[in-house]
Amino acid sequence: MVIEMTLANVITVAALFIASLWALVKVISGQQERRLSDRFDELGRSMQTIVKAQENNASATQELERELMKWKADLPLQYVRRDDYIRNQTVIEAKLDAMASMLGTAPKRGNQNHAD
Incomplete structure (x- = not known):
């Protein structure tokens, strides 16, 4: 069995091979972009949660500081x-x-x- 290929057939097969590789690269890069986007979205949600927790901690720290200042002011009145x-x-x-x-x-x- 002998397979004869003309120059046009070789160019066509090479073009199809290159096109299929190109399509494969595009699909893989699209999936990678989607995964990166999902990760960044999750990271953004995590950052928002952290920011909210940090704000709560900051307000709790300020409240604690106010209470400590009140105790410092009351201490000389109650302690001998x-x-x-x-x-x-x-x-x-x-x-x-x-x-x-x-x-x-x-x-x-x-x-x-x-x-x-």
Whole structure:
């Protein structure tokens, strides 16, 4: 069996082969473009979700910062340092001791006033 091909047949077969390769490349690149587009769309949706979460975190952080500032402002009103407490307690105890000594000596002075 002998196959004869003329120059026109060879050119036609080569053109068909090149055209089929070209069509295959176009189909593959179209699928790749579609996949890339889908990935970028998903990435965009993910970025929007991240942006929304970031905004929520930012507002929560600001609220937390406000609460911390309130606590810092209220802290001196509600908290007494140990040294201040000890100093105040010492003053109160000294006054009580002085009052006790005055009350302890008061009956003796009273008796002395009645003896005169």
